[in-house]
Amino acid sequence: MVSARSVTLDKSMNSSGIRLTPGMAICQTDLPIDWYQEEFKPYVEEYLALPDRTPETVLPWMDKYIVPALDHFGDKLMLLAHYYMGGEIVKVVGRYGGQISDSYALALKAVRNPEVTTFVESAVHFMAETIALLKHDHQDIWITNPKSGCTMEALAKEEMVVPVFDDLQARYGDDILVVCYMNTSGRLKALAGRSGGAVCTSSNAAVIMEWARAQKKKIFFVPDQHLGENSGRQVGITPDKMVHWPGGWEGRKMRLDTMKPEWRQKFDDAELILWDSFCGVHMVFTERHVNYWRERGYKIIVHPECKHEIVKIADGSGSTAYLWAEVMNAKAGDKLAIGTEGHFVKNAVMQAEHRGVTVVNLAEVPDPSFPSAGCGCATMSRNDPPHLVALLDLLRKGEAPQLNKVLAGDAVDETTGWRERLDPASQKQIAKEARAALERMIELTEAAKK
Numbered sequence: 001m002v003s004a005r006s007v008t009l010d011k012s013m014n015s016s017g018i019r020l021t022p023g024m025a026i027c028q029t030d031l032p033i034d035w036y037q038e039e040f041k042p043y044v045e046e047y048l049a050l051p052d053r054t055p056e057t058v059l060p061w062m063d064k065y066i067v068p069a070l071d072h073f074g075d076k077l078m079l080l081a082h083y084y085m086g087g088e089i090v091k092v093v094g095r096y097g098g099q100i101s102d103s104y105a106l107a108l109k110a111v112r113n114p115e116v117t118t119f120v121e122s123a124v125h126f127m128a129e130t131i132a133l134l135k136h137d138h139q140d141i142w143i144t145n146p147k148s149g150c151t152m153e154a155l156a157k158e159e160m161v162v163p164v165f166d167d168l169q170a171r172y173g174d175d176i177l178v179v180c181y182m183n184t185s186g187r188l189k190a191l192a193g194r195s196g197g198a199v200c201t202s203s204n205a206a207v208i209m210e211w212a213r214a215q216k217k218k219i220f221f222v223p224d225q226h227l228g229e230n231s232g233r234q235v236g237i238t239p240d241k242m243v244h245w246p247g248g249w250e251g252r253k254m255r256l257d258t259m260k261p262e263w264r265q266k267f268d269d270a271e272l273i274l275w276d277s278f279c280g281v282h283m284v285f286t287e288r289h290v291n292y293w294r295e296r297g298y299k300i301i302v303h304p305e306c307k308h309e310i311v312k313i314a315d316g317s318g319s320t321a322y323l324w325a326e327v328m329n330a331k332a333g334d335k336l337a338i339g340t341e342g343h344f345v346k347n348a349v350m351q352a353e354h355r356g357v358t359v360v361n362l363a364e365v366p367d368p369s370f371p372s373a374g375c376g377c378a379t380m381s382r383n384d385p386p387h388l389v390a391l392l393d394l395l396r397k398g399e400a401p402q403l404n405k406v407l408a409g410d411a412v413d414e415t416t417g418w419r420e421r422l423d424p425a426s427q428k429q430i431a432k433e434a435r436a437a438l439e440r441m442i443e444l445t446e447a448a449k450k
């Protein structure tokens with residue numbers, strides 16, 4: 001049978017420019033079979049029995065399941081992945097005509113593609129849920145692995161943050177609003193909406209922060225402390241007007257009325273309250289790394305989830321879309337040291353090589369006296385070829401597990417994959433409030449582009 005879609009081994013990816021090449025490893029590490037859902041295990045057994053992980057071996061196996069699914073759904077199906085996906089899954093998603101984007105562009109995929117009814121996302125849960133918050137009623141959002149969470153988001157769960165906001169609001173009334181990073185659940189985005197605030201991503205944090213500042217209210221930024229600080233400084237908030245609230249369960253326990261008065265005064269004086277969660281992947285970069293590569297002629301570009309001390313000495317800082325564009329627009333002979341998630345940099349290294357551009361991971365210095373680079377985003381890497389194959393095949397058969405379906409307000413435990421689903425009325429309420437915060441972000445972002 002001739003496929004309705006063009007599937008060839010070396011197909012370039014329209015949205016990212018990443019290319020699959022013969023011999024390239026499709027997956028770095030296999031997950032233990034116990035990590036998969038029961039329904040997925042027959043596919044995993046086949047995958048684990050393959051003799052290697054090269055495209056020549058893995059792709060024909062994937063084609064066997066994915067091409068019939070693509071034929072079945074036609075243009076009603078869209079595959080999605082984030083730039084940070086490990087295990088080379090971005091290349092696979094791109095090969096099957098999927099879209100690879102940063103979290104802002106991913107969020108808009110359903111609302112901007114009303115003709116597509118089924119979205120299958122290989123990234124982390126908050127990204128899939130954000131698409132679900134904005135989607136049209138006739139569209140469904142699926143995630144290949146519900147256990148694919150975000151460690152930063154895990155330190156800013158609803159049950160940790162909402163009591164703190166209630167405490168802050170009891171003292172500051174309507175003079176406080178929430179700006180929440182995209183890396184949060186829909187329930188926290190709804191909190192931002194209720195407070196008159198907005199969502200932001202790393203690509204528009206300064207735009208949103210500027211807007212929030214103009215409201216003349218205190219800004220409670222949840223999470224990440226580094227993006228909050230970097231974007232706050234960008235719009236002129238000075239360090240003496242910023243104060244940190246501990247992240248995670250520690251933050252949940254803290255209360256304004258039990259603080260020492262001099263500490264409470266800092267909150268009274270602050271313009272920006274930073275919820276202290278962070279991304280471990282972006283914490284490994286040091287000034288020594290920057291100096292090492294700069295002395296060797298490299299341009300240093302970093303993600304704003306890095307500490308301010310790194311962002312301020314880098315040559316450029318921005319979202320994954322910005323970093324990727326820097327790589328794709330570099331000229332032969334250019335040298336870039338990138339400070340962000342490891343899988344992204346690995347993909348950038350390979351794609352830059354094709355054009356005579358040298359890219360290195362900022363933290364990978366060939367000198368044992370430097371701290372180790374660490375690995376990429378381990379939770380995102382939980383989406384691998386068997387997850388994609390199994391979900392697409394089960395969707396085609398009409399047997400996809402509800403655990404993989406993502407609805408507004410779902411709370412997911414990243415360890416077990418357990419999903420707490422709200423009743424339909426509460427889902428609607430969360431979607432309405434979260435949409436208000438997301439739509440404010442979209443409106444401000446698009447206006448800033450003009």
Ligand code: SF4
Pocket residue numbers: 084124149150151152153183279280281341377378379380
């Ligand atoms: S790279 Fe960090 S912030 Fe991004 S999804 Fe992974 S853990 Fe979360």
